[in-house]
Amino acid sequence: MSQLVTLKIDGMTCASCVARVEKSLLKVDGVDVASVNLATEKAQIRTQQSSDELVPHLIAAIEKAGFEASPVNHQNVQQKQKSIFDLHGPYAVALAIGLSFPLMLPMLLMPLGIHWVLPAWLQFLLTTPVQFILGSRFYVAGFKGLRMGSGNMDLLVAIGTSAAYGLSIYQWYLSDFGHTHHELYFESSSVVISLVMLGKWLEARAKKETTEAISALQALWPNQAKLLATRDLKNLDYKELPIAQILPGDWIVVLPGERIPVDGLVLDGASELDESMLTGETHLVDKQVGSKVTGGSMNGSGRLIIQATDVGEESTLAKMIRMVEDAQAKKAPIQRLVDQVSSWFVPAVIAIALINFGTQYLVFHEFENALLYSVAILVIACPCALGLATPAAIMAGTGVAAKHGILIKDAQALELAHQLNVIAFDKTGTLTVGKPKVMSFHNLTNVPDEDLYALALGLQLGSEHPLAKAVIDFAKEKNIRPIDFTGITAKVGQGIEGQCLSGSYQNKTIALISHHALKNALAGNEFEKADLLAINELNQGRSVSCLIDQTNQSVLAVIAFGDELKPGVAEVMARLRAMDIKTVMISGDNHLVADLIAKKIGIDHVYAQVMPGEKADLIKSLKLQTKNGLIAMVGDGVNDAPALAASDVGIAVSTGTDIAIHAAGITLMRGDPGLIPDAIEISKKTWQKIKQNLFWAFFYNLIGIPLAAMGYLTPMLAGAAMAASSVSVITNALLLKKWTRPTH
Structure with missing residues (x-):
């Protein structure tokens, strides 16, 4: 059975680093697939081996490639404390700018008519610590990349600034140590390093904002829980324990204003919970004895005693965090193309810089200009923005979706959702509330109604089917005791039968079947x-x-069930129609019922009396009919899982079963069908941001490289432009956070 290992990676700076890490991971025995994301700084590795045995080898491979790695703990993600000596932190950036500013000052004063130059020895003293101490990270990472047979951003910066620094030393030597007849370029190397460091620091800060959704979810976890010492509701003697020590079955006290620590069932008390961070639902939800509560919800005015059901990694909150993290860590299909381009980008840039140097020097005999122009090319062409363009938008898109109660499991679902042509809906539990009630019970015999109620109840006891629950609830309201049956057999899509053990129909085979199965019976x-x-x-x-009584071939009763449509379903269909998306309803119900509901809410096409096992085949058939179009399936039940998996984009309603949620690419955290067009809208906005980011990333390089080659960009301006490109790409992606749900 395959396993997924997630590792945190530190030290990556561009798309070339991503390619290097992936290449290194794929060389490890047992690795099937390796995917590295620059924006989240995480690697996902799929393997058939035990993850415990493989992790040390994976970390060793990453370290050999020149980076640091550690396993990811989804429940307790601790941020590293930044030391004052951290060469990636704000203190190092501030020191680099402080040392570089005096070097820049003469250039700033020149437009004012003030011509002042620092002594060469002072320029040397200010530049050297920036070049070789604060800028050592570029040499180390660049050398490691070169050792692995690939180039990266760090290599470009190291080569470019070293060339400017070396030229300055040479010019200083020619000027006989103090007589500055030759121009020095210490400020170019120092300022470029400072600007690149500033850009990477701003980029790191901006990237933190794209992971805000995960941070907000992690913040919902209380550190401790109040565990009842004894299971006595009259004696609330509790002790506070770390949440990691709570086990399923434990009884927990939750006081007013506290967060629910674990998933559980209410044993005592009543209150209202704020579940907005989990479901996107703004109003408070009433809870009483028997209600399910979700860890991370905020308790209102009442005290609750809950019994823990799911804790730690099995809790809803942990699964949500894992789903959002996985979606952000996985690559969108378009990103793989970008990575391929980036892998050739650095060698191509170095080649362009060398050709430009050779041309300028051999043709125009200008060694200094040739070197400076080539340095500018190396600096402007750093592929940081290219590597961040897609993952930054994906992170922002999945984050804003999670905020509104939409969990996107993988980047491919987010990329495809805006291209949908057809959406197929399961009826019960998706378009309807999913809690049918017995509306009428027609007794066609001379036997008392209560006897028939008892027969129906006895057949349906233990069944999870929505209609079975309706029969059970109906019988309970009338205080009916079930009649015992033996040999109960369920026939998928038709009904259930068994042999009655007592009462008027003792030893008879009794069945409860659907109307469309009646004619065959x-x-x-x-x-x-x-x-x-x-x-x-x-x-x-x-x-x-x-x-029916199958032994005597007679009908005993006709039972009618009613299920309410979810609020706003008709408006959802209108929104999808406005998006030029066709809608389909798939139902196991009779054609009359299905057509009536479809007409009422505006569904384009109906497939009725569909057996559960036929749903996936129907989806495949619809995919063939739409040719190049994409199809989504929306469902909530176990029998919807194959259809969800068969569709291009599976959309599960979280109020349904876990198997349906696992089979889907998108999960709606509440049973509101209005989230479906919302998910499509977020996908559309995210795709727009990806295209915009890729345009700007390529634009910077396509415009910047020729300008640098012709001498219109100094190395300092090139460094500023390179830093600006990365920050602008992430800032553009962050605009997605402003998306709000449309009001209708």
Whole structure:
């Protein structure tokens, strides 16, 4: 069975670093797939081996490539404390700028008519610590990249600034140590390093904002929980324990104003919870005995006693964080193309710089200009923005989606959602509330109603089907005791049958079947009598089941079920129609019921009486019909999972089953169908940001390299432009955070 290992990587600066780490990881025995993300600074490795055995080898491979790595703990992500001696931190940036400013000052004073130059020895003293101490990170990372047979941003900076520094030393020597007849370029190397350091620091700060959604989710976890010492609701003697020590089954006290520490069931008390950070729902949700609560929710005015059900990595909050992190760590398909381009980018830039140097020197005999122009090319062409363009937008898009209750499991789902042509909806639990009720019970025998209620209840006990729950609730309201059955067998899409052990129908085979299965079960007058009643109920938009005595081939009762449509479903269909998306409803219900509901809410096409096992085949068939179009499937049940997996984009409703959620690329954290067009809108905005970012990333290089080659960009301006390109790409992606749900 394959496993997914996630590692945190420190020290990557550009897309070339990503390619180097991936190449190194793929050389490790047992690694099937390796995907590295520059924006999240994480690697995801798929392997068939035990992760515990493989992790040390993976970390060693990353360190050999020139970077630091550590395993990711999803529940407790600790930020590293920045030391004052950290060469990547703000103190180092401030020191570099402080040492470089006197070197820049003569240039700033020149437009004012003040011609003042620092002595060569002072320029040397100011520049050297910037070049070789504060800038040592570029030499170290560049050398490691070169050792692995690839170039990166650090190598370009190291070569470019070293050339400027070396030229200055040479010119100083020619000037006989003090008589500055030759121009020095110490300020170019010093300022370029300072600007690149400033740009990377600003970039790191901006990247933190793109992970705000994860940080906000992690902040929902309380550090401790109040564990009841004894399971006595009258004696609330509790002790506070770290949340990591809470186990399933423990009884927890939650006081007013505290966060729920774990997923659980309310045993005592009543309150209202704020679940907005988990579901995007703004109003408070009432909770009482028997209600499910989710860890991370904020308790309102009441005290609650809850029994822990899911804790730690199995809790809803942990799964949400893992899903968002995985989506941000995985690559969108377009990013793989960008990575391929980037892998050739650095060698190509070095070649262009060398050709330019050779041309300028051999043709125009200008050694200094040739060197400076080539340095500017090396600096402006750093592929940082190219590597960040796609992942920064993906991170911002998945973050804003999570804030509104939409969890996107992988980047591919986010990239494809805006291209959808058709969306297929399961009916029960997706378009309807999913809690059908018995609306009418037609007794077709002389036997008392209570006896038939007991038969239906006995057949349905233990079933998780929505109609079975409706029968159970109906019988409970009437205080009916079930009749025992043996040999109960469920026939998918048709009904359930078993042998009755007592009462009026002892030793008879009794079945509760759907209306469309009735014709195959019975014939003649018995069928016609039940069919007339059933059609009347179906015309009112109700689902129908029939209780039959298979031994005597007779209909005992016709039961009609009603299920409410979710609020705003018709408006959702109108929004999708405005997006030029066709809608399809897939239902196991009768054609009459399905058509009536579809007409009411504006569904374009209906497939009724579809067996659960046929849904996936129907999705595949729809994909063939739409040719180049993309299809999404929206569902919530176990039987929807194959169809969700078969679609181009699976959308699961989190109020449904775990298997449906695992099969889907997008999960709606609340049962609001309005989140579907919201997810498409976020996908569209994210895709726009990706295109804009890639345009600007290429624009900087396509314009900057020729300008640098012709001498219109000094190395300092090139450094500023390179830093600005990375920051602008991330800032553009961060504009996605301003997206708000449209009001209708």
